[in-house]
Amino acid sequence: MEKSKLGRIILVGAAILMLLTTYLAVIYVPLPQTSVKSADKILSSVEGSRIRVAGFVSEVYAKDTNIITGSYLFRFSIADFSDYQRYIAAAAGDQLDSQWWTVRPIDVVLRNPPGTFLLSVGGTWDSAGTGTNLSVLAVVVGSGIGPNSNITGFHLRTYSQEDITVGASPGQFGIMTAPVAQKIFYFHMPSAWVSYLAFFVTLVASALYLRTRDIKYDRWAFSSAELGVLFSTIAITTGPVWAKQEWGVYWRWDDTKLVTTFVLWLVYIGYLMLRASMTDTGTRARVGAVYGILGFVTVPMSLLSSRVAPLLQSSHPQVIASSSGSLSPEAGMTIGIAIIAFTLLFITMLIRRVEIAESEEELEELKRTIGGED
Amino acid sequence: MEGSFGALYIAYSIVWLGVFAYLAYMYLRQHSIDKDIRSLKEEVAKHVK
Numbered sequence: 001m002e003k004s005k006l007g008r009i010i011l012v013g014a015a016i017l018m019l020l021t022t023y024l025a026v027i028y029v030p031l032p033q034t035s036v037k038s039a040d041k042i043l044s045s046v047e048g049s050r051i052r053v054a055g056f057v058s059e060v061y062a063k064d065t066n067i068i069t070g071s072y073l074f075r076f077s078i079a080d081f082s083d084y085q086r087y088i089a090a091a092a093g094d095q096l097d098s099q100w101w102t103v104r105p106i107d108v109v110l111r112n113p114p115g116t117f118l119l120s121v122g123g124t125w126d127s128a129g130t131g132t133n134l135s136v137l138a139v140v141v142g143s144g145i146g147p148n149s150n151i152t153g154f155h156l157r158t159y160s161q162e163d164i165t166v167g168a169s170p171g172q173f174g175i176m177t178a179p180v181a182q183k184i185f186y187f188h189m190p191s192a193w194v195s196y197l198a199f200f201v202t203l204v205a206s207a208l209y210l211r212t213r214d215i216k217y218d219r220w221a222f223s224s225a226e227l228g229v230l231f232s233t234i235a236i237t238t239g240p241v242w243a244k245q246e247w248g249v250y251w252r253w254d255d256t257k258l259v260t261t262f263v264l265w266l267v268y269i270g271y272l273m274l275r276a277s278m279t280d281t282g283t284r285a286r287v288g289a290v291y292g293i294l295g296f297v298t299v300p301m302s303l304l305s306s307r308v309a310p311l312l313q314s315s316h317p318q319v320i321a322s323s324s325g326s327l328s329p330e331a332g333m334t335i336g337i338a339i340i341a342f343t344l345l346f347i348t349m350l351i352r353r354v355e356i357a358e359s360e361e362e363l364e365e366l367k368r369t370i371g372g373e374d
Numbered sequence: 375m376e377g378s379f380g381a382l383y384i385a386y387s388i389v390w391l392g393v394f395a396y397l398a399y400m401y402l403r404q405h406s407i408d409k410d411i412r413s414l415k416e417e418v419a420k421h422v423k
Contacts, residue, residue: 018393022386180378184385191389227396234392238385245381345393352400359407366414370421 004355010348017341024334025186181245184238186334190342192235192261198228198346199268199299206292209285215361218285221292223353225271227346232265256305257316264298271295281361 205221208214239258240250252258271291278284305316 018390026382181381181385183382187386187389230392230396234389237388241381241385241388245378349396349400356400356404356407359404359411363407363411363414366411366418370414370418 007348007351010344014341014344014348017337017344021186021334021338021341024337025183029330029334181242184242186338188235188238188242189335190338191231193339194342194346195228195232195235196299196303198224198231199296202228202292203296206289209289215285218288219354219357222275222288223350223357225268225292227349227353229268229272236261236265255316260302260305264302267295267298
């Protein structure tokens with residue numbers, strides 16, 4: 001009785017925290033800035049990674065004599081630029097009241113390394129005096145981007161050789177075409193985190209079952225796996241909603257993070273189906289425990305796949321535990337609350353699910369005792 | 375931007391509906407099991423008498 005009362009209190013607490021997360025994510029956290037990194041810094045961290053939306057901010061210091069008229073040239077080198085007509089390239093600067101300097105159809109020139117196109121956009125600015133810092137933003141965005149489009153880098157050139165700045169940036173470094181959709185992250189990431197936690201509980205409980213043959217561990221393993229499937233389903237369905245906005249496609253089969261997470265989800269669906277197909281309690285528990293241990297190999301595969309992105313080609317953003325990712329204090333607080341909310345929710349749901357599993361076994365036992373088994 | 379808000383609503387709905395649907399499933403499952411256990415126990419009690 002006391003335990004269920006405590007469970008209800010935790011559940012209410014988790015629900016309140018989830019509501020708070022919703023409020024913070026929608027109202028409190030400011031929209032992501034278009035860029036947070038300097039161009040040089042970004043260049044070193046992006047080489048070799050595949051990106052969909054790219055841009056950079058570059059500080060151009062006019063240290064020569066008065067620059068009455070400057071010029072700029074952005075060059076985006078893009079592999080498999082088959083859908084180029086949907087791209088636009090634009091530039092903005094703070095010397096012209098943050099107005100867009102130019103938005104023009106791109107000029108595609110085939111003179112880059114084999115298999116790549118070079119996109120160039122040029123223009124001029126004025127009223128930049130000696131010692132002026134020009135903040136230049138260059139962005140290339142695309143809707144309905146082909147699956148093999150790959151922006152490999154770009155640079156900015158100003159009229160003076162001494163003012164040359166080179167930079168490159170992928171979307172995950174702060175340049176986003178759908179900043180509102182980015183708020184999906186506050187629920188998507190905690191869901192994924194809780195699913196990994198749930199499958200870890202399944203691993204531990206399965207190992208304990210094999211060691212002790214105590215059926216209570218089997219209940220924990222199964223209940224946790226079921227919840228893991230619930231939360232990974234949430235993660236795997238909210239992710240594509242964001243991807244459609246940011247990448248232009250719902251899913252990419254060439255992205256290791258997405259594919260390994262999908263495999264993880266299938267493996268644990270298989271776990272639940274396998275168990276459902278068995279009637280003998282002992283066999284079900286034994287086979288389930290072995291499967292629960294072996295299946296866990298998909299968790300580090302999914303978890304680590306985006307961390308080795310340059311090697312395995314993943315565009316999936318990595319924000320936590322990444323030196324290149326960055327969160328504002330507001331975003332950090334919101335994601336922290338969301339993680340606590342989802343973890344509490346998982347704990348209370350797990351305890352409740354285990355109690356139901358106990359009741360299910362009691363019912364089965366009762367049926368066996370009175371010979372009324374179906 | 376409007377499309378982004380639509381995506382946000384869809385994603386948040388998936389999360390909330392998913393969690394509530396599972397909570398409802400657990401409640402209904404427990405309710406059904408309790409009912410079955412109660413009726414079986416009554417059945418047993420009848421036969422014992």
